[in-house]
Amino acid sequence: MIWGISLITFSLLHLFxxxxxxxxxxxxxxxxxxxxxxxxxxxxxxxxxxFKFLSGMAKxxxxxxxxxxxxxxxxxxxxxxxxxxxxxxxxxxxxxISIPLGVLAAVHRNRIQDHSASVLAVLGQAMxxxxxxxxxxxxxxxxxxxxxxxxxxxxxxIILPASGIAVSIxxxxxxxxxxxxxxxxxxxxxxxxxxxxxxERAVLFRHALRNALIPVITILGFQFGMLLSGAVITExxxxxxGVASLxxxxxxxxxxxxxxxxxxxxxxxxxxxxxxxxxxxxxxDPKLRFG
Amino acid sequence: MLREQRKGFRKLLYLMRQxxxxxxxxxxxxxxxxxxxxxxxxxxxxxxxxxxxARLKPPFWEEKTDPQYKLGTDQVGRDLLSRLIYGSRISxxxxxxxxxxxxxxxxxxxxxxxxxxxxxxxxISNGVNIMMSFPYILLAISVMAAAGPGYRNLVLVLGLTGWxxxxxxxxxxxxxxxxxxxxxxxxxxxxxxxxVILKHILPNLASSIIVLSTFELARMIIRxxxxxxxxxxxxxxxxxxxxxxxxxxxxxxxxxxLAAIPGSAIFFTTLGINLxxxxxxxxxxxxxxxx
Numbered sequence: 001m002i003w004g005i006s007l008i009t010f011s012l013l014h015l016f017x018x019x020x021x022x023x024x025x026x027x028x029x030x031x032x033x034x035x036x037x038x039x040x041x042x043x044x045x046x047x048x049x050x051f052k053f054l055s056g057m058a059k060x061x062x063x064x065x066x067x068x069x070x071x072x073x074x075x076x077x078x079x080x081x082x083x084x085x086x087x088x089x090x091x092x093x094x095x096x097i098s099i100p101l102g103v104l105a106a107v108h109r110n111r112i113q114d115h116s117a118s119v120l121a122v123l124g125q126a127m128x129x130x131x132x133x134x135x136x137x138x139x140x141x142x143x144x145x146x147x148x149x150x151x152x153x154x155x156x157x158i159i160l161p162a163s164g165i166a167v168s169i170x171x172x173x174x175x176x177x178x179x180x181x182x183x184x185x186x187x188x189x190x191x192x193x194x195x196x197x198x199x200e201r202a203v204l205f206r207h208a209l210r211n212a213l214i215p216v217i218t219i220l221g222f223q224f225g226m227l228l229s230g231a232v233i234t235e236x237x238x239x240x241x242g243v244a245s246l247x248x249x250x251x252x253x254x255x256x257x258x259x260x261x262x263x264x265x266x267x268x269x270x271x272x273x274x275x276x277x278x279x280x281x282x283x284x285d286p287k288l289r290f291g
Numbered sequence: 292m293l294r295e296q297r298k299g300f301r302k303l304l305y306l307m308r309q310x311x312x313x314x315x316x317x318x319x320x321x322x323x324x325x326x327x328x329x330x331x332x333x334x335x336x337x338x339x340x341x342x343x344x345a346r347l348k349p350p351f352w353e354e355k356t357d358p359q360y361k362l363g364t365d366q367v368g369r370d371l372l373s374r375l376i377y378g379s380r381i382s383x384x385x386x387x388x389x390x391x392x393x394x395x396x397x398x399x400x401x402x403x404x405x406x407x408x409x410x411x412x413x414x415i416s417n418g419v420n421i422m423m424s425f426p427y428i429l430l431a432i433s434v435m436a437a438a439g440p441g442y443r444n445l446v447l448v449l450g451l452t453g454w455x456x457x458x459x460x461x462x463x464x465x466x467x468x469x470x471x472x473x474x475x476x477x478x479x480x481x482x483x484x485x486x487v488i489l490k491h492i493l494p495n496l497a498s499s500i501i502v503l504s505t506f507e508l509a510r511m512i513i514r515x516x517x518x519x520x521x522x523x524x525x526x527x528x529x530x531x532x533x534x535x536x537x538x539x540x541x542x543x544x545x546x547x548x549l550a551a552i553p554g555s556a557i558f559f560t561t562l563g564i565n566l567x568x569x570x571x572x573x574x575x576x577x578x579x580x581x582x
Contacts, residue, residue, distance in 0.1 A: 004421040122569065125565055128557050131557060134554065226426075232426060232428045232429060274424070
């Protein structure tokens with residue numbers, strides 16, 4: 001999979017534009033262009049360039065950034081903690097809100113709690129994330145002056161961007177928790193648990209929720225790409241100094257090595273996320289362990 | 292033929308009314324659609340006409356408003372209301388075109404993969420997995436940055452990022468349908484593959500494709516507006532909601548409505564489409580009713 005993504009990015013970035021032409025000022029002569037192309041290895045056939053790129057990738061060498069003149073991978077990894085920190089906070093916030101809401105909606109099915117939760121889900125689903133981010137800034141930073149509008153530095157800086165990300169993944173998590181809980185609460189072992197006099201809280205959280213969470217975690221794994229998309233949008237709006245905003249910047253600057261390094265790092269992250277998903281589901285559901 | 296169609300349409304309306312939510316959604320979408328169709332008659336001014344004497348006029352609810360401009364004017368004195376109305380044309384047309392484009396590609400690949408299986412299936416399925424786990428937004432941004440902004444490029448790029456979700460759905464359903472008795476019977480009777488696909492498989496896919504397409508339409512509109520927001524979609528001075536939002540963003544500190552109004556338009560439209568999708572899903576798939 002990582003290979004597939006590297007192939008896509010490599011071809012996309014090289015088929016459209018000549019990096020040498022972008023790097024040089026417009027008044028550069030033809031000879032200058034040729035010289036630079038030779039220096040960068042761009043005069044060789046594409047397939048040779050690609051294999052050079054692949055072997056570099058295996059060694060973690062993506063070349064130097066055209067802009068910062070430093071190894072691209074280093075630039076990307078430097079910014080990584082900020083992105084992970086943002087994504088994890090957003091995810092955590094989404095889980096803290098969506099799972100109790102989903103349980104509440106399932107327990108009070110077709111009542112006011114359920115309906116208000118589903119209204120929230122529909123609103124969250126239709127809300128364009130970048131607009132939500134801007135509105136958060138307008139309301140909490142400009143009007144109420146409670147929180148900083150952009151950048152990073154203190155704990156307060158992360159509240160708005162993390163809320164934006166949380167809202168973007170909240171609806172799907174809540175809906176899934178709800179529908180799974182409804183399904184599970186009608187099953188025999190729940191009736192047994194209730195019949196043996198177990199408190200409602202224990203039935204809900206120890207018996208039902210644990211089983212309901214398995215598909216939620218599976219979906220989370222698949223939604224990781226979406227989470228990263230959300231990070232791209234949110235980092236751009238809030239000027240959050242993470243990898244995603246670095247990539248967007250590099251794309252605008254035609255800084256290919258950085259883009260390629262970041263894309264491959266993202267791909268590796270996605271593979272790791274899928275692996276973690278499998279492990280967690282196996283841990284929660286013994287049936288899957290020997291599948 | 293025509294009468295049958297009309298009957299079908301009346302049935303659709305009847306059922307949509309039963310699901311109130313869907314009806315609200317349909318009304319909202321119809322409203323946005325009529326704005327787009329009747330834009331030249333509805334907008335009070337030209338969306339491109341500048342009036343430098345009347346720059347940044349506030350909308351009607353603020354003080355010092357100009358009754359000529361109901362929603363105020365932007366930084367070069369263009370009428371915001373007219374730009375908003377014309378913007379619906381871009382959002383809806385790009386949305387419909389990209390949705391149709393990605394649906395056609397996705398459905399074709401999904402049928403090929405699900406019906407013929409084999410090595411073709413593994414190539415297509417791997418492609419889908421790669422595309423779906425990768426943050427689509429990076430793909431869209433990098434291609435748009437390389438290909439350059441513009442209507443045609445935007446439709447192509449969004450269409451190319453949208454197909455995998457169709458392929459995944461269609462492939463799974465085709466595999467399931469293929470094992471059903473009526474398909475086996477049709478093939479046993481000597482039906483050619485193309486005939487079986489067109490007569491027996493496609494009609495059974497229709498309802499899930501319609502539901503998915505509705506939600507995809509909303510998603511495409513959001514993606515279009517984000518790309519235009521970044522300056523990679525519809526180039527200025529054309530009135531697109533994303534572009535207006537980007538222009539309004541610089542005045543976020545004082546003139547908050549410049550960003551809030553076009554964003555609300557996007558939100559209104561995608562909300563309507565999502566509600567309509569919920570209604571359609573309830574109607575077409577009785578299993579999810581009351582879920």
